[in-house]
Amino acid sequence: MFLSLAPFLSLLAVIISSAHSGNVLVFPHEGSHWVNMRVLVEQLHSRGHAVTVIRNFDSWYISETSPHYNSITVNMAGGGTEDFYRQFVSEVFRIKRSKGSAWALMALQFELKDKFFELHKKVSEVVTHILENKDLVKSLQDAKYDMVLTDPANGGGVMLAHYLGLPLVFNARWTAHGEAHFAIAPSPLSYVPLSPSELTDQMTFFDRVTNMVFYITRMHLYKQIVGPHYSALSSRYFGSADYFSLFQAADLWLMRVDFVFEFPRPTMPNVIYMGGFQCKPAKPLPQHLEEFVQSSGEHGVIVMSLGTLIAELPLDLADDIAAAFAKLPQKVIWRYKGDRPASLGNNTLIVDWMPQNDLLGHPKMKLFVSHGGTNGIYEAIYHGVPIVGIPIVFDQADNLSRMRAKGVAKVMDISVLDRKNFQRAIEDVLNEPSYRVNMQRLSRLHRDTPMTSLDTAIFWIEFVMRHKGAAHLRTESYRMPWYSYYSMDVVLFLVMIVLLILLFFAGLVWSCYRMCFKRKVKSD
Template identity: 55%
Template sequence: MIQMKLVSLAVLLFSIQSAIGGKVLVFPVDESHWVNMKVLIQELHSRGHNITVIRPKNARHIEAETGYYQSITLDVVAGFDVNDFNRYETRVLHLRRDFYASTLSILKAREEFITMLLHTHKAVVDKMEETFEDAKLMQLFHEARYDVLLTDPFLGGGVLLAHRLGLPLVFNVRWTILADGLQTVAPSPLSYVPIPGSEMADKMTFWERVANVLIALRVLYSQVQIKRQYYAPFIHRYFGPDVHYDELVLAADIWLMRTDFTFEFPRPTMPNVVYMGGFQCKPPKPLPKDLEDFVQSSAEHGVIVMSLGTLVGTLPDDMAEHVAAAFAQLPQKVVWRHTGKRPSTLGNNTLLLDWLPQTDLLGHPKTRVFVAHGGTNGLQEAIYHGVPIVGLPLMFDQDDNLFRMRGRGVAKVLDIGTLDTDTFLDALKEVLHEPSYRENMQELSRLHRDQPMKPLDRAMFWIEFVMRHKGAAHLKTQSYKLSWIQYHCLDVIALLLFLIVVISLMCILTVKYFLFKVFGGRKRKTD
């Protein structure tokens, strides 16, 4: 009887110990990137893990207090400066709407983006230096004994802190410095892997391949500029003169990639890359009663949903007038996230909201079209729910994202610079009434959903795997420890070419020698 009690106690103690979750330190990026990270944090919390989020003082979306994580507010950088971004956004919208904007002006706007990025990375490094020099803070981090650091490598703060603390590192990633995550971690032959922003597919003509190489060189130049100018001095100071930023990034244990191959073109991958595209997508919840009543009032015509994402809540007034006028001519009901001035052309069929439950609306059976700017989150949700798209790309990767959707026959993409009432109305009618858009998107949705494990569950498994095993070294290649010359075997090629040249010369000299002996000797005998 006593033995049974002891066994029961041991089982109870074991179950309590196994139920205790790990300690996760999160170094996020703000704005739309936080939307993704928040999903992972909530799920980790629901599984019993203890979450600590490093929250920047000037965070716009990262809350200080929640029920599912504790935060440490520090003077670190987790996004673009608000004033810099607002100026850039205004500049880009002006150029896109200027029919006479020269190619030089557009290129200048891209250079302004690079300048903004340079300022951001400089601020990242400056603030991380202050963090590293705060002995008490670093001691607290060490004493907390975290099991893993989860970060978004779009900015480098989390990468630097993980290596300073000696923690296993997991990325929630779509972008690294100016490159997509796959381009950073996996082989990316330029012959069939298009550079993001090139608006090219995986089947390229000769001249498209030339353009792809030139774009890749331009991106590489900007990356080197950022790394050498800001990260290299910092890393040499704190990690040693032989350490490079790329080594720290590529040493990450797991890359949770916010995409999949319903969105990406087929390309090489790596063992420690885990695809979790659409991980934030969930079955729709019931809408609030007033919104549900509005949606139901659309009868057989259905609903159009419009949202331009986290960063852009409104459009210029004249453009908003065109959009509202086009909506007013349709029999469908429209739910539009719009925070600006109420357009004078707004019809009775259009409901303006400061915020809308996007995924619940997209999953509603009456939703017919999604008017979107082309951010990855919105496109993944549209794919998940099988809703075709009218695209209005504004900046960053949005043109390229919508180019991929257009290539799959699920989106009609408009140039915001030539947008007027008629063009917008025609695009809406085309997507509403041409069945192929919806059929193609529903097929994409079936492909995306037809997998043995939900993307969010897959992400959780690998984060917990890293915590259980203190990393995932067996999944990482040693390529990040090789120099560029070694990686491409240029030293081997040089040796082989040298040997070929030497052997060829020896053969030529040997033949010449024998020819001279034979014919030279005969000539002397004849003489």
């Protein structure tokens, strides 16, 4: 009897699952940002939701076909191609290795400004192309999407969600205006460091001066980079040039950090923390890697990866790194696509790709040499592996500075990196137990939660779909003018009242004085 019910119960489960399934439109950000967006997409698909991803025909990371989503390919160049990032990283190497002079640092800022001005211009052109294509807009409207999931590092998904009148959920660490908290949550500059200042939450007076200068200059820079493009879109389609309020009106902010990584700071009810949501227990390694790892004996293994954007290095820098590795007793697995360094030792295995999470979770893992990308840092935290960091660009130096402040990482600057100081940095982290002890403590804190970060993220995405948004969690403070937000009008009003009262009493005293003086004159 029970066995005969099994097919029926399975069918019922499928029917119930499909009855609660949603329809999600995804407007992603290109490059490594897609790596973590894809985790959410695949998980949504596994729970029975229909997912549609908008991509450009020249997309670098986002495939047109996938078992996990349908795609809408826009017949326009998106700008964030492999060549775009490769050329940019190459220029960053050239500038930063000029020994970090003031002119070099200024040149780097101009390079960032020019490249990302062009990138946001391309995004704006793609959005215009979509919204001016009446057939495409009608198909998007007819699809009856429940929400838009987007990465606010560009404004395309923001504009599209508001145009279609759909709830908006962010997969966020950055917006087009910098670190995402600064767009939505109170951020006192006295103890909330602005990326990329590399400061902590314990600032001296001059640190606070530096933080304030960073804030003023960065906000001005971001407005120059993104303002002209998104202001024009907002004016054209929404009747107002205040494009940034469209970002702030998002229903939910899924934040790719937690307070194991982030310094304590104010937050908001619609900010959901999902740091490390891509992390999971290690799986067995492929046989050739397992054999290599086991051959390390008691010394263990070091893994090095500088992320997907930095597949190659200048020849002399790669040679210095290889020479430093060759002097170590550990075995090294290095993800690298450049020419084989002449100084490469027998203890070092170069690979095009590696299962990074599975390697970091292996019992013989001793150290992670990383560029400081958020995904890699969280995998190191999850598995309790200390870090030697080599930041190159974007948020990497700031990410690693947080790890350094927590006593789990040593950071190298590529402008001064050579074989001797690189080897010394590795040996310092390997030989000083506090790095591993501190990282294992962070790992325990990170894992000690009632739900996994991924389950938390999916719950809140489904929450937004079930309730057609999350307006009850969203503050309306972004609609207030700045002088009302900071209560400057209230302070001015109260100051005027106090002044009027003081003037009244001063006048009263003066009148009494004059009356007394006149009486005295008369009596004389």
